[in-house]
Amino acid sequence: HHIVLLPGDGIGVEVVAAATQVLDAVGEFSYEKRLIGGAAIDATGGPLPDETVDACQGADAVLLGAVGGPKWDSTEAGRPRPEQGLLGIRKALSLFANLRPVKPLTALLDASPLKRDRIEGTDLLVVRELTGGMYFGRKERDADRASDENAYTRPEVERIARVAFRAARRKVTNVDKMNVLEVSRFWREVVLDVHAREFPNVVVDHMLVDNAAMQLVSAPSTFDVIVTDNMFGDILSDEAAMITGSIGMLPSASVGEEGTPGLFEPVHGSAPDIAGRGIANPLATILSCALLLRHGLGLSAEADAVESAVDRALEGGLRTPDLGGDATTDQATRAVLEQL
Amino acid sequence: HHIVLLPGDGIGVEVVAAATQVLDAVGEFSYEKRLIGGAAIDATGGPLPDETVDACQGADAVLLGAVGGPKWDSTEAGRPRPEQGLLGIRKALSLFANLRPVKPLTALLDASPLKRDRIEGTDLLVVRELTGGMYFGRKERDADRASDENAYTRPEVERIARVAFRAARRKVTNVDKMNVLEVSRFWREVVLDVHAREFPNVVVDHMLVDNAAMQLVSAPSTFDVIVTDNMFGDILSDEAAMITGSIGMLPSASVGEEGTPGLFEPVHGSAPDIAGRGIANPLATILSCALLLRHGLGLSAEADAVESAVDRALEGGLRTPDLGGDATTDQATRAVLEQL
Ligand SMILES: CC(C)[C@H](C(=O)O)[C@@H](O)C(=O)O
Ligand SMILES: CC(C)[C@H](C(=O)O)[C@@H](O)C(=O)O
Numbered sequence: 001h002h003i004v005l006l007p008g009d010g011i012g013v014e015v016v017a018a019a020t021q022v023l024d025a026v027g028e029f030s031y032e033k034r035l036i037g038g039a040a041i042d043a044t045g046g047p048l049p050d051e052t053v054d055a056c057q058g059a060d061a062v063l064l065g066a067v068g069g070p071k072w073d074s075t076e077a078g079r080p081r082p083e084q085g086l087l088g089i090r091k092a093l094s095l096f097a098n099l100r101p102v103k104p105l106t107a108l109l110d111a112s113p114l115k116r117d118r119i120e121g122t123d124l125l126v127v128r129e130l131t132g133g134m135y136f137g138r139k140e141r142d143a144d145r146a147s148d149e150n151a152y153t154r155p156e157v158e159r160i161a162r163v164a165f166r167a168a169r170r171k172v173t174n175v176d177k178m179n180v181l182e183v184s185r186f187w188r189e190v191v192l193d194v195h196a197r198e199f200p201n202v203v204v205d206h207m208l209v210d211n212a213a214m215q216l217v218s219a220p221s222t223f224d225v226i227v228t229d230n231m232f233g234d235i236l237s238d239e240a241a242m243i244t245g246s247i248g249m250l251p252s253a254s255v256g257e258e259g260t261p262g263l264f265e266p267v268h269g270s271a272p273d274i275a276g277r278g279i280a281n282p283l284a285t286i287l288s289c290a291l292l293l294r295h296g297l298g299l300s301a302e303a304d305a306v307e308s309a310v311d312r313a314l315e316g317g318l319r320t321p322d323l324g325g326d327a328t329t330d331q332a333t334r335a336v337l338e339q340l
Numbered sequence: 341h342h343i344v345l346l347p348g349d350g351i352g353v354e355v356v357a358a359a360t361q362v363l364d365a366v367g368e369f370s371y372e373k374r375l376i377g378g379a380a381i382d383a384t385g386g387p388l389p390d391e392t393v394d395a396c397q398g399a400d401a402v403l404l405g406a407v408g409g410p411k412w413d414s415t416e417a418g419r420p421r422p423e424q425g426l427l428g429i430r431k432a433l434s435l436f437a438n439l440r441p442v443k444p445l446t447a448l449l450d451a452s453p454l455k456r457d458r459i460e461g462t463d464l465l466v467v468r469e470l471t472g473g474m475y476f477g478r479k480e481r482d483a484d485r486a487s488d489e490n491a492y493t494r495p496e497v498e499r500i501a502r503v504a505f506r507a508a509r510r511k512v513t514n515v516d517k518m519n520v521l522e523v524s525r526f527w528r529e530v531v532l533d534v535h536a537r538e539f540p541n542v543v544v545d546h547m548l549v550d551n552a553a554m555q556l557v558s559a560p561s562t563f564d565v566i567v568t569d570n571m572f573g574d575i576l577s578d579e580a581a582m583i584t585g586s587i588g589m590l591p592s593a594s595v596g597e598e599g600t601p602g603l604f605e606p607v608h609g610s611a612p613d614i615a616g617r618g619i620a621n622p623l624a625t626i627l628s629c630a631l632l633l634r635h636g637l638g639l640s641a642e643a644d645a646v647e648s649a650v651d652r653a654l655e656g657g658l659r660t661p662d663l664g665g666d667a668t669t670d671q672a673t674r675a676v677l678e679q680l
Contacts, residue, residue, distance in 0.1 A: 077522065139521075152487075183488050186481060217583075
């Protein structure tokens with residue numbers, strides 16, 4: 001199995017290095033490291049070199065760290081930005097579905113800002129559309145006005161709806177803003193169509209995005225699968241991540257059509273404030289490797305082994321600074337390796 | 341003082357009736373009741389009759405209940421919808437700033453889904469732009485595609501930034517998605533401009549919307565004034581409302597230029613599930629009357645009196661069903677009146 005590594009910026013470099021040690025402990029993989037984000041801008045002038053895209057297209061799976069940092073932040077139109085690398089690779093690989101499971105680990109239940117009785121039993125999956133909507137809409141800018149277009153086509157909505165309905169255990173909650181947005185009324189209509197034609201036996205409900213933002217805080221355990229567009233999904237999946245108390249714990253998978261390589265990455269960002277200090281929590285990236293093994297390479301037993309090693313390490317007391325402890329990236333990685 | 345009442349739909353009718361009793365207890369006001377939302381669609385075919393707009397334009401202040409309900413929900417393009425009444429009156433009165441204070445009442449600290457130590461000290465204000473952005477952008481729709489444009493002009497951003505900077509006590513947190521959206525880069529640039537030119541002494545920081553959605557849950561007390569666009573503001577202000585545990589408690593003020601009538605309304609919706617049963621919590625609307633008295637009519641002493649009457653009623657044990665009690669709308673109203 002051939003894996004392309006895209007460490008990117010900030011702590012991305014550290015957590016990807018840690019996670020490959022865990023991959024090596026459960027199988028034999030060949031790696032190819034490529035540039036993306038700010039690191040690529042510094043080295044090549046652009047955030048996504050052609051060689052990076054080519055390498056990813058030829059890989060079995062891609063592991064990404066994080067992109068971005070204040071060094072490259074600018075409000076100037078037309079300036080290259082690290083995030084374009086991430087958006088570009090999502091688009092180039094047609095990774096239209098971003099899957100973010102949120103399930104608080106028992107050992108960490110008390111790390112949540114939410115009361116224990118509110119989060120107990122939470123086990124939800126956010127299915128976020130990842131290659132359409134406002135992220136990729138026509139952008140305009142002049143001296144006194146700027147705009148982005150938020151557009152969806154029928155096939156774009158159909159394929160993400162299918163991913164959600166297939167993933168449902170109890171139900172699918174579709175989230176939109178159909179009382180205001182034309183694109184949301186269209187989105188909801190297509191979701192209803194796909195449901196009626198292809199998944200009539202799955203329970204589906206519909207929620208406005210403002211209400212969903214409330215329900216995620218007040219009653220997270222009532223959700224199963226949430227399906228929503230790119231922009232709403234960005235906001236709601238980070239909000240949902242907070243349920244667990246540490247965004248340093250959460251993995252994500254971005255997938256396209258069957259048979260194409262998926263991209264796996266932690267939900268957290270490049271954390272420039274702690275980059276280079278060896279204290280980043282590598283668990284989200286290690287858990288992203290579990291998703292990579294399971295969904296990217298079909299290695300379920302290895303994926304299970306990694307996930308339960310993380311569980312046991314936490315039960316054994318492992319806590320990085322973001323979880324209130326003082327384990328370094330290295331110590332955290334070794335704690336997981338010892339359980340394997 | 342002349343107040344236009346727009347009860348609207350669902351529990352809107354009940355809570356507005358309750359709140360006017362409280363207004364009558366602190367002053368002499370003349371009222372004019374007008375149609376909006378689903379009620380207006382049923383009576384006139386459209387959600388915002390001209391007489392409603394005329395009446396509001398001639399008023400000193402407007403008190404609104406809520407609009408919408410499943411009866412009028414439809415994904416069909418071009419169908420009249422209750423929400424157009426609300427959006428239309430906001431636009432007609434140029435109510436470009438929506439102000440939502442979030443300050444958990446001591447008596448209700450335990451009603452929050454968040455742990456007490458996370459919310460203690462929270463006292464924030466969301467300043468949401470209300471007449472621009474994706475809500476009012478060009479809409480397109482054909483059989484296979486739909487879109488909304490998310491646009492802002494310089495004067496639109498300038499005037500909402502000024503409202504936020506003027507309201508700041510400790511700092512202003514500007515929320516956008518400048519790493520992806522052109523409109524956000526423009527928005528941030530204008531906020532930075534207004535800050536540098538007009539409010540150099542106010543502390544300002546900038547946060548991406550996904551991060552803000554997390555911080556509102558994990559560290560709400562670190563915020564003072566949040567300023568953001570119409571769509572992000574819709575989501576974040578409802579999320580922030582949940583900090584207090586009951587959206588049935590939160591008032592809002594929508595204001596335009598100095599000297600024009602403001603519109604005051606509870607943050608909650610029309611709650612069709614409990615409409616007509618006399619159990620809606622009227623406190624958010626009563627507290628909206630306090631904002632109406634203070635910001636709409638300049639009657640600060642009366643506003644203070646209403647707010648402290650609500651506080652005392654809650655300390656005295658008043659709890660409507662949404663707060664875990666069984667007080668009816670009437671009983672809640674009387675509990676407040678007794679404290680006046
Ligand atoms: C870095 C940024 C462009 C990205 C996004 O908004 O999609 C990130 O927040 C994410 O959620 O993966
Ligand atoms: C009813 C709806 C159109 C409205 C909005 O989205 O602005 C409501 O959610 C609000 O926040 O006042």
